[in-house]
Amino acid sequence: MSTDFDWRSEYANLLDWLRDSGRTQWHDQLEQRLSSVFETHPHGDLPRWLAALNQLPRIPGPEADLDQPTVTLRSPGALSHEQQDQLEQGLRGLMPWRKGPFDFFGTHIDTEWRSDWKWDRVRPSLSDLRNRNVLDVGCGSGYHCWRVLGAGARRVVGIDPGMLFLIQFQAVRGYLDDPPAHLLPQRLEDLPHQLQLFDTTLSLGVLYHRRSPIDHLIELKGTLKPGGELVLETLVIEGEMGETLMPEDRYARMRNVWFIPSVPTLERWLQRAGYRDIQCVDVTRTTTDEQRSTSWMQFQSLPDFLDPEDGHRTIEGYPAPRRATLVARKPA
Numbered sequence: 557m558s559t560d561f562d563w564r565s566e567y568a569n570l571l572d573w574l575r576d577s578g579r580t581q582w583h584d585q586l587e588q589r590l591s592s593v594f595e596t597h598p599h600g601d602l603p604r605w606l607a608a609l610n611q612l613p614r615i616p617g618p619e620a621d622l623d624q625p626t627v628t629l630r631s632p633g634a635l636s637h638e639q640q641d642q643l644e645q646g647l648r649g650l651m652p653w654r655k656g657p658f659d660f661f662g663t664h665i666d667t668e669w670r671s672d673w674k675w676d677r678v679r680p681s682l683s684d685l686r687n688r689n690v691l692d693v694g695c696g697s698g699y700h701c702w703r704v705l706g707a708g709a710r711r712v713v714g715i716d717p718g719m720l721f722l723i724q725f726q727a728v729r730g731y732l733d734d735p736p737a738h739l740l741p742q743r744l745e746d747l748p749h750q751l752q753l754f755d756t757t758l759s760l761g762v763l764y765h766r767r768s769p770i771d772h773l774i775e776l777k778g779t780l781k782p783g784g785e786l787v788l789e790t791l792v793i794e795g796e797m798g799e800t801l802m803p804e805d806r807y808a809r810m811r812n813v814w815f816i817p818s819v820p821t822l823e824r825w826l827q828r829a830g831y832r833d834i835q836c837v838d839v840t841r842t843t844t845d846e847q848r849s850t851s852w853m854q855f856q857s858l859p860d861f862l863d864p865e866d867g868h869r870t871i872e873g874y875p876a877p878r879r880a881t882l883v884a885r886k887p888a
Contacts, residue, residue: 561606561726563594570738573711581748586740593719593741605723608649609730613639615661618731622706625672627699628659629731635661650724652853655696658728668853670846671699674760674789674879681837681883683785685709688755691779694762698725698739704758711736713754717743750778756785761879763790765812773829783888786831791816792839792880797824801874808861808870808877819880831884842877 567590574583593599615635621628635643643663647653656667686708692701695714698721704712714725716739725739744762757779759772766772776786793801795818807813817825819836826834844867847858858877863869868876 561594561609563590566726566729567738569734569736570713577753579748579751579753582751585746585748586742589740589742589746599719602719602723605650605720608646609723609727611642611646611649612660612727612730613642613646615639615731618661620728620732622702624706625676626657626659626664627702627706627728629661629728631661647727648852650720650727652855653697653724654853655699658699660727665852666850667699668847668850668857672703673846675700675703677838677840678758678760678787678789678881679703679707681835681881682707682787683756685756689713689753691715691754691757693744693757693759693776693779694765695721695739695758697721698728698737700758700760701725701737701739702728705735705737709736712738714739715742715744715747717741744772744775744779747775747779752778752781754779754784755781756787758787758789760787760789761791763788764807764814764816767814769815769817770825770829773825773831777830777886780886782886784886786826786884786886787881788822788826788884789879789881790822792819792822792878793875794818794878795821797821803872803874806872807874808858808872809856810861819882822880822882826882826884830887832887834882834884836880836882838881840879842879 571583615631617632619630643660647660647663653665654668655671656665658665685704687710689711690704690709692714695701695716698714701712701714719741722739722741757776759776763769763772793816797820799818800821801816803813823834844859849857861871862876863871870876
């Protein structure tokens, strides 16, 4: 593990790809963004997070297993007690860990979310990911980016403005040999309009945080090549066409939840946004086994957000979280 984070080196491969793909606008914007977040206007906690990252021990010849429920790093030999202590301290310095799970050389990170359960619901409906360029919007710490890469994608780009997520992603990436996977501290709206660069775009757990959900769907369509595939996972309610829940204030104690549609309404939104071949492939109620506090995420979680007398309602009295996965295509 490098003792410094050289963002120019870490992102050189991606920046070259953007330039070679003719996406010079995004190339230039991204260079400016990375310079800002790492040099001119860094997050106040960035030095602490980088110190934790740099505490992770050097381990020669590590191997990665990215195609299993737990994203796993392995060492060809046993770690010393000193290395195990350094690993534990460094990884705990990057808490809270929300999306996972991960295993770093025998140190298991039991994240707040069992993101592998979501992947198991999404994966069967995806096209063959081999040799595809994939964008993961709102990717968090990048768990699904690693699973996509493990499924054979040519290149994976995750975007999320959270800087802690980026450093958690680098904790994995730093042990690999410059894999074609990057996490960018950007929002979807920061990307150039009509990018048309990706074969598959994932938007998992993002739509309900958008004040204008149809604009979000149109922006997602702009990231795709003609004929490209959108995989959308979001909160839904049971209901008919036209029914949508707009919380008065908070939903499950989250302030930034705007619209929770019924599945038929969501399908209509996708159709109006210009998608075709729209399919709802899964609807699943979120349980307290899938989202909960752990020793790696010690803040409140879903059990604290539900009505203690009725687990089918949120603490505010709304229907408890239910999530749908839809797959749709951009016209060729």
